[in-house]
Amino acid sequence: MAKAKGPTPQSQDFSAWYLDVIQMxxxxxxxxxxxxxxxxxxxxxxxxNIRATLDEMFxxxxxQNAYFPLxxxxxxxxxxxxxxxGFSPELAVVTxxxxxxxxxxxxxxxxxxxxxGYMWSRWIRSWRDLPQLLNQWNNVxxxxxxxxxxxxxxxxLWQEGHxxxxxxxxxxxxxxxxxxxxxxxxxxxxxxxxxxxLKTEKEKFAGAVYTTTMEAMMRDGRALxxxxxxxxxxxxxxxxxxxxxxxDLEEKYVWTTSWGLSWRIIGGIIMTHGDDRGLIFPPKLAPxxxxxxxxxxxxxxxxxxxxxxxxxxxxxxxGIRVHVDDRDQYTPGFKFNDWELKxxxxxxxxxxxxxxAKTAVLASRLGGxxxxxxxxxxxxxxxxxxxxxxxxxxRARRFRDERTRVVDDYESFKEAVAEGFALAFHCGDxxxxxxxxxxxxxxxxxxxxxxxxxxxxxxxxxxPAAYGKRVVFARAY
RNA sequence: CGGGGCGUAGCGCAGCCUGGCAGCGCGCCUGCUUUGGGAGCAGGAUGUCGCAGGUUCAAAUCCUGCCGCCCCGACCA
Numbered sequence: 001m002a003k004a005k006g007p008t009p010q011s012q013d014f015s016a017w018y019l020d021v022i023q024m025x026x027x028x029x030x031x032x033x034x035x036x037x038x039x040x041x042x043x044x045x046x047x048x049n050i051r052a053t054l055d056e057m058f059x060x061x062x063x064q065n066a067y068f069p070l071x072x073x074x075x076x077x078x079x080x081x082x083x084x085x086g087f088s089p090e091l092a093v094v095t096x097x098x099x100x101x102x103x104x105x106x107x108x109x110x111x112x113x114x115x116x117g118y119m120w121s122r123w124i125r126s127w128r129d130l131p132q133l134l135n136q137w138n139n140v141x142x143x144x145x146x147x148x149x150x151x152x153x154x155x156x157l158w159q160e161g162h163x164x165x166x167x168x169x170x171x172x173x174x175x176x177x178x179x180x181x182x183x184x185x186x187x188x189x190x191x192x193x194x195x196x197x198l199k200t201e202k203e204k205f206a207g208a209v210y211t212t213t214m215e216a217m218m219r220d221g222r223a224l225x226x227x228x229x230x231x232x233x234x235x236x237x238x239x240x241x242x243x244x245x246x247x248d249l250e251e252k253y254v255w256t257t258s259w260g261l262s263w264r265i266i267g268g269i270i271m272t273h274g275d276d277r278g279l280i281f282p283p284k285l286a287p288x289x290x291x292x293x294x295x296x297x298x299x300x301x302x303x304x305x306x307x308x309x310x311x312x313x314x315x316x317x318x319g320i321r322v323h324v325d326d327r328d329q330y331t332p333g334f335k336f337n338d339w340e341l342k343x344x345x346x347x348x349x350x351x352x353x354x355x356x357a358k359t360a361v362l363a364s365r366l367g368g369x370x371x372x373x374x375x376x377x378x379x380x381x382x383x384x385x386x387x388x389x390x391x392x393x394x395r396a397r398r399f400r401d402e403r404t405r406v407v408d409d410y411e412s413f414k415e416a417v418a419e420g421f422a423l424a425f426h427c428g429d430x431x432x433x434x435x436x437x438x439x440x441x442x443x444x445x446x447x448x449x450x451x452x453x454x455x456x457x458x459x460x461x462x463x464p465a466a467y468g469k470r471v472v473f474a475r476a477y
Numbered sequence: 478c479g480g481g482g483c484g485u486a487g488c489g490c491a492g493c494c495u496g497g498c499a500g501c502g503c504g505c506c507u508g509c510u511u512u513g514g515g516a517g518c519a520g521g522a523u524g525u526c527g528c529a530g531g532u533u534c535a536a537a538u539c540c541u542g543c544c545g546c547c548c549c550g551a552c553c554a
Contacts, residue, residue, distance in 0.1 A: 005503095005515060006515090015548085016548095019547095023488095030546085030547095032545095034545085034546075086553090087553095089552070089553090090552075090553070111554090140554090142553065142554080144552075144553060145478080145550095145551080145552060145553085146548095146549090146550085146551095146552090146553095151554085152553070152554075156554070158554070205554095224554095225553095225554065226554090227554085228554070260554065261554085262554050263554095264554055265554095293513095295512070295513050296512070297511080297512060298511085298512090301512095328512095330512090330515085330516095331511080331512050331513095331514085331515075331516055332512060332513060332514070333512085333513085333514035333515050333516085334512095334514085334515045334516085335514090335515090336513095336514050336515080337514070337515050338515080349513065349514095351512095351513055352513095353513075354513090361513080438551095477554095
C-alpha cells in the first residue's frame with residue numbers, strides 16, 4: 001500500500017489542514033490579487049445550495065431580491081459617524097476611471113446600508129410604503145490585513161438583507177426573525193450547532209444600535225461568527241433622511257435593520273465537520289450526496305457501468321444528488337479516497353460480485369460499510385441522509401459542549417479559551433474587554449439569549465457583572 | 478504595518494555556499510497489463526530559474542534595486 005497522501009493532519013497544524021483540504025478538494029484556489037480567491041465549480045456548487053436554501057427562506061418571510069450598485073459615492077459612507085469609522089480602514093476606493101482622476105472618489109461597497117438608505121429616502125413617502133423588505137446577493141470588498149480562503153478575503157460573496165419599518169418594535173422583531181432564519185439554516189441544513197445572542201458594544205456592527213449573532217465552534221476550539229442581524233434603529237434613517245408620513249399625519253424617521261451571511265459559512269462547514277481524511281459535507285448542502293464507484297475489469301466494465309447507470313437513475317428519481325465516477329484512469333481505491341476528501345456523505349461500491357448478487361456496498365463518510373440489496377437503496381438512502389445529518393450535528397454539538405467550560409477565575413478562564421469556549425461573567429466595560437483580548441487573545445463572542453439569569457463578578461476585574469448572565473468568550477476567526 | 482520564510486516544469490523540491498549542458502519526485506501524455514482502499518512497466522512532453530540592472534568569456538548561482546506570495550502578530554463577515 002502506498003503511503004498516505006491526505007491533507008496535513010488537524011492535530012499537527014489545523015491551519016495547514018484547512019488550506020490543504022480547500023486546495024485538494026478543489027473548492028477554491030488563490031486569485032492573482034492578494035486576498036482574493038477563485039471559487040472552483042465544486043466549491044461554487046456548495047455555495048449555490050447554500051444560496052438556494054436561504055433564498056427560499058427569505059422569500060418565505062416576505063423578502064424580495066434587488067440589486068444595488070457596486071460603486072458608492074465616498075460621501076455616503078461619511079454620513080453615519082460610527083459607520084465611516086468602522087469601515088474606512090478597509091475601503092477600496094476608485095480614484096481614476098476613463099483615463100481621468102474622478103472628482104469624487106468612489107468606494108467599492110463594503111456593505112450597502114448607505115446606498116440603500118439613499119434610495120429609500122427617495123422611495124419612501126408614506127406608511128403605505130413600509131415595510132421595505134429587501135435582500136441582495138452580491139459581492140463586497142473589505143481590504144483586510146490578513147486573509148484566509150472563505151473566512152476572510154478581500155472580496156467575498158454574501159447576501160445582505162435590508163429592511164425599513166414604521167415602528168421600532170417591528171424592526172426589532174425583524175432583526176430577531178432573520179437571526180432565527182440563520183439559526184434554522186445553520187442547524188437544519190449546515191448541521192452547525194450555534195449559540196445565538198447579542199454582541200457586546202465592542203463587537204457590534206459599525207452603525208448598529210445592537211447586533212445579534214450566531215457563533216459556532218470550529219474543531220480547533222475557536223469561534224466563528226456565522227451570521228449577523230443588526231437593529232440599526234434610526235441611525236441610517238437620520239443620516240439619509242429616510243422619513244415617512246405616518247397614519248397620525250406625523251412625519252417620522254423609519255427604523256431599519258440589516259442582516260448578512262457570507263461564504264464564510266463554507267469555512268465554518270469545513271472546520272466544524274472535516275477530519276484528517278478531508279471534508280465532510282452536510283447532506284442537505286452537499287453538491288454530491290451519493291457517489292457510485294463502479295469496480296470492474298475490462299471484461300466486466302460494461303455490465304457494471306450499466307448497473308451503475310440504472311442505480312443512478314433510481315436515486316435521481318428520489319431527488320438525490322448522485323454522481324457516477326466512471327473515470328477509467330483511476331483505481332477504485334483512489335476514488336474512495338478522493339470522494340472522502342471531497343466530503344461526499346455516502347459512497348456506493350458496485351462491482352461484478354455485487355451485480356451478480358444484486359447488492360451494493362454502502363459506505364458512510366462517518367464510518368461503516370454495509371451490503372444492501374440493489375432494489376432497496378433508493379428507498380433507504382433518503383432516511384440515511386437524514387440520519388447522517390443528525391449524526392453530524394450531534395457530533396459537532398458534543399464536541400462543542402465538551403470544550404465549553406463555566407469559569408469564575410481568570411486562570412481557569414485562560415485555560416478554557418485556549419481550547420474552546422469560556423462561559424464567564426463580565427463587567428461590560430470596553431477597556432476591560434480589550435485587556436482580556438490582549439492578555440488571552442479571547443473576545444466576547446455572544447451574550448446568549450437562552451443563558452439563565454445569573455449575577456456574579458467580572459472574571460477579570462471583579463466588578464459586578466453586566467448583562468445579568470454569563471457571556472461566551474473565545475478566540476475567534 | 479511589524480517579525481519570519483519563500484520565489485527554479487502544473488505541484489513539491491534539489492541545485493546557489495565553491496559561476497561552466499537546468500535536475501529529482503509527484504502529476505500530465507502514449508501504449509500494454511491492471512482495477513473490491515491512493516496500480517505496474519515502458520516510452521514521452523513540459524522552464525522568461527519572480528522582475529530589472531550590474532560584475533564576468535560565461536549567472537539559477539555573485540552584487541544592487543524592485544515585485545509578489547505564504548506564515549506569525551494588531552483590525553474584520
